[in-house]
Amino acid sequence: MNWYEDMNLWSGFSEVLFTPERARAAADAVATSPLLAFAPASRVLDQCCGTGFFTAPLARRGYQVTGVDLHPELLERAAAACADAGATASLVRADVREYGAPEAYDVVVNMYTSFGYFDDHEDNMRVLHNAHRSLAPGGQLLVDLLSKETYASWVGPPKIVDVPGGMVVMRDTILDDWTRYRTDWTLVRGDTAAHTSLTCYVYSAAELRDMFAEAGFGKIECFGNLDGGPYDANATRLIIRGSKGSG
Ligand SMILES: C[S@@+](CC[C@H](N)C(=O)[O-])C[C@H]1O[C@@H](n2cnc3c(N)ncnc32)[C@H](O)[C@@H]1O
DSSP: OOGGGOHHHHHHTHHHHSOHHHHHHHHHHHHHOGGGOOSTTOEEEEETOTTTTTHHHHHHTTOEEEEEESOHHHHHHHHHHHHHTTOOOEEEEOOTTTOOOTTOEEEEEEOSSOSOOOSSHHHHHHHHHHHHHHEEEEEEEEEEEOOHHHHHTTOOSOEEEEETTEEEEEEEEEETTTTEEEEEEEEEETTEEEEEEEEEEOOOHHHHHHHHHHTTEEEEEEESSTTOOOSSTTOSSEEEEEEEOOO
16 A cells, blocks of 8 residues: 555544644635635635645635545545535545546645655656646646755754654655655654654655646746745745646
């Protein structure tokens, strides 16, 4: 089994990945980010929506949102998040390498480093191709991730993150001359320790620009945070946006 197919990874470490603080930050970003302000009633596809941290506030804002994820347990949490927000979204269990609906969306988002998971480069390209074919002419894809440049600014010794009743030790290892990285997580609680790891591509802005262009996107722009700040030495994320030409 590939790591991203392992529900134990997502549920075991959900206290680090899917925290109330992240939910609040995502809701704030949807309320204030110029990059997440779309035309009223836009049809939005949220690739790898997880527990719905972006899906729910986007739906609450009035967009017609479809969230796609591999794991039913996470989609159930996304449905609950939408219900809590008083919003509805369509939630689909599918693999982002396969899911697409020709010209059915005005916007595709892929948030919080949910891209670059597949060992085969062509599989990662398929995710971009699926986004492109799912967009109506003039539509846009927005990908938010930890890039090579932003990762390089903080990767270092192992970090310890407190979680209720325990802690998680997180260690990052750069692989293949900065092509990919592995993150090892050990959750320690009382006398037990659970270990898991993931391996992901880490892209520079230039590499992702080339991939967006190869998938057919134009007007490619990079930002350093969801406020729309420049992608420079102060960038905390890479937000890359591309448009599908209108013909
Ligand atoms: C880091 S989480 C981010 C989730 C969400 N975007 C957020 O902001 O919280 C990555 C998500 O990708 C999903 N995922 C991993 N592989 C996938 C695949 N092949 N197809 C669809 N979803 C996938 C996982 O289930 C998980 O929910």
